[in-house]
Amino acid sequence: MLLKWLRSPFKIGAVAPSSRYLAREMAAQADLSRPGPIVELGGGTGAITKALLARVNHERLFTVEFDRDLAQTLRSRFPRLQVVEGDACELVALMAARGVDRAACVVSGLPLLGMPPSVQRRIVGAAFELMGDGGRFVQFTYGPASPLRPHLLADMGLTARRCGHVLLNIPPARVWCYEKAGAR
Ligand SMILES: C[S@@+](CC[C@H](N)C(=O)[O-])C[C@H]1O[C@@H](n2cnc3c(N)ncnc32)[C@H](O)[C@@H]1O
Numbered sequence: 001m002l003l004k005w006l007r008s009p010f011k012i013g014a015v016a017p018s019s020r021y022l023a024r025e026m027a028a029q030a031d032l033s034r035p036g037p038i039v040e041l042g043g044g045t046g047a048i049t050k051a052l053l054a055r056v057n058h059e060r061l062f063t064v065e066f067d068r069d070l071a072q073t074l075r076s077r078f079p080r081l082q083v084v085e086g087d088a089c090e091l092v093a094l095m096a097a098r099g100v101d102r103a104a105c106v107v108s109g110l111p112l113l114g115m116p117p118s119v120q121r122r123i124v125g126a127a128f129e130l131m132g133d134g135g136r137f138v139q140f141t142y143g144p145a146s147p148l149r150p151h152l153l154a155d156m157g158l159t160a161r162r163c164g165h166v167l168l169n170i171p172p173a174r175v176w177c178y179e180k181a182g183a184r
Pocket residue numbers: 011012013014016017018041042043044045046047048049064065066067070086087088089109110111
């Protein structure tokens with residue numbers, strides 16, 4: 001799998017899988033208090049998946065991954081995990097095909113920072129369509145600022161809160177929590 005990373009770091013969007021410290025921080029920010037499934041976007045080799053599975057059972061977690069080899073890696077590593085092979089832009093349809101029309105929380109390991117705003121909008125918009133207004137979208141990034149820029153946040157009616165900072169990761173990463181303004 002490291003080979004896959006070395007061959008296509010731009011598609012994967014990272015120089016290495018998330019450290020266990022970053023994975024734990026991402027999982028800790030998942031809001032489990034709402035009913036419904038937890039959806040992970042961009043499972044990769046399963047670093048964050050593993051941390052999420054320490055907090056929720058297999059029945060409650062769905063992991064979306066569009067790379068066929070990585071989806072297969074996830075299935076081999078976590079045989080009971082519900083792996084959804086597909087593009088996060090199509091999240092609502094992908095989950096509807098699984099009989100899921102509501103999620104409690106979305107935890108994203110996608111390389112959101114490197115995506116054009118139009119794609120960011122599609123993915124985050126789909127996540128909030130699935131979660132409803134009270135949902136939380138959790139995202140890590142290597143940059144100093146929110147990977148969703150202020151004008152997009154304003155357009156989408158979202159608030160951004162830096163909810164974690166993990167030095168023990170290559171490179172160090174920040175965790176952001178996005179919620180609908182006024183929803184809580
Ligand atoms: C930065 S890696 C993170 C992997 C893992 N979550 C981690 O933290 O180590 C991003 C992952 O998102 C996947 N990905 C990128 N764009 C995607 C999309 N539009 N839909 C689904 N998965 C996507 C990539 O194939 C890759 O596995």
